[in-house]
Amino acid sequence: MTFVCDQCRRAVNGEQHRTATRTLCRECFDGFRGQAAGLMAGGGVPNAISTAGWLQRVREAFRRDTDAGGAGR
DSSP states (O other): OEOTTTTTTOOOSSSSSSOSEEEHHHHHHHHHHHHHHHHHHHHHHHHHHHHHHOOOOOOOOOHHHHHHSSSOO
């Protein structure tokens, strides 16, 4: 099913992730989860932003490794 991500506004044909107020694509939802984890860990907004960025880089590295035929480690 095709939908439009409420954050990046891209048309996405695939899995949609619902938050309390938005429907997000996988990439935007990863950032949302990183921000939520950063806020829950403490440190306020700066920690939320850095945790979201860290999670995004980890996910991208995992996808690159998996696409290259690796085990995703």
